[in-house]
Amino acid sequence: MERKPVHVSMFSGGASSAYVAYNMVQTHGKENTILFFTNTLWEDEDNYRFMDEVAEYIGLEITERMDGRTPEEVFYDSRFLGNSRLAKCSEELKVYQTIVFLEELRDVHNLEPILYFGIGPHEKHRADNLKDFYEHNPIEPIETRFPMIDTFKSDFDIKSIIENEWGIKLPRMYDLGFSHANCAGRCVRGGYEHYKHLYQVWPHQYLKQEEMEERFRKHFEKNVSILKKDGKPYTLKEYREQILEKLNQDEKHIELRELVKEDGHIPCVCTFS
Known part of the structure; x- marks a missing residue:
């Protein structure tokens, strides 16, 4: 039996992934979309506030998965301290949880996931890496989409739209000068x-x-x-x-x-x- 497509927003708690999730819902409808978040348990508390408000605005509940360990606990279990070249925390707390969830969609619900990422043109190398990774998923290839690169050709201020049109304050980490949260x-x-x-x-x-x-x-x-x-x-x-x-x-x-x-x-x- 052919699987029904389901559009999955990889919701990171940042402005770009929030806008991509909004656009995804507008394009494909709430009934065909999932707002997906992998929780590392190290996130700033204001991220959760932002994600909850965005989820309410676009009309979707957050589907959350977590390993239950913090990055530090992953470092202890693997006996390896994460660094700028290799981060086991990402693999265990985000990638693995994502793959398990996607296979659950396929095997239990007979759905074919299509992943959406809030990666912009300035990070195209990340998009290429993600596309390659999911294309070579050991079980079955998974389609990835990058609307900020492929769909929105004109330059516009997503952060301003979220704050001024949606009425949602951005995560405080942006105010602190971080490029992500x-x-x-x-x-x-x-x-x-x-x-x-x-x-x-x-x-x-x-x-x-x-x-x-x-x-x-x-x-x-x-x-x-x-x-x-x-x-x-x-x-x-x-x-x-x-x-x-x-x-x-x-x-x-x-x-x-x-x-x-x-x-x-x-x-x-x-x-x-």
């Missing part, structure tokens, strides 16, 4: 620039991540870190004490630029969803 600023895929910004605008979150890193190092007696310097571990504690705490007194732009060359270009985003 992943894991309340604690994304291990962040580079030097990301953690510099986190320290400057949300220092208690930086210290949470620093303490998490120190706990892992002590527990496993391993010299590992989220960041790297000269190909070697460079802890958040070292970064704070050697660079960040001195920036207010003496802006060491040259030294910071040298660090950013090594690691700062890596985007702070989850790998596949």
Whole structure:
């Protein structure tokens, strides 16, 4: 029996994925759409407020899946500290949960999922990676769509539409200067620039991540870190004490630029969803 298509918005809690979800519902109808969210349990509380208000505005309940572990617990279970090059937390808490849910749609409900992502033209490489990943899903290929790249050809201000036309305040992480709202600023895929910004605008979150890193190092007696310097571990504690705490007194732009060359270009985003 042929499966009925169902349109699944990969709802991240950001502005772009919210607008894509809205457009998806307008195009295909509520009865043919799903608002899907994978919860890492590290999200900022204001993200949940934003997602609930968006879901109410577009008239869809959020379908949520979670592993039950935090990223830190995944690091302990895998005995591997996530970093800017490899993040097991994304694989376990987002990708795996997504694949299980999609196969449930197929096997239990006889639905064929089509995934929608809020990725823009400036991140086309991410879209290419996602498309390739889901095309080579080991069970069956899964179609992916990227409306911000393929459908909306003109440039428009999504954030303004959400706040001024929908009447929904954006997640506070945008006000704090973050380009996305992943894991309340604690994304291990962040580079030097990301953690510099986190320290400057949300220092208690930086210290949470620093303490998490120190706990892992002590527990496993391993010299590992989220960041790297000269190909070697460079802890958040070292970064704070050697660079960040001195920036207010003496802006060491040259030294910071040298660090950013090594690691700062890596985007702070989850790998596949």
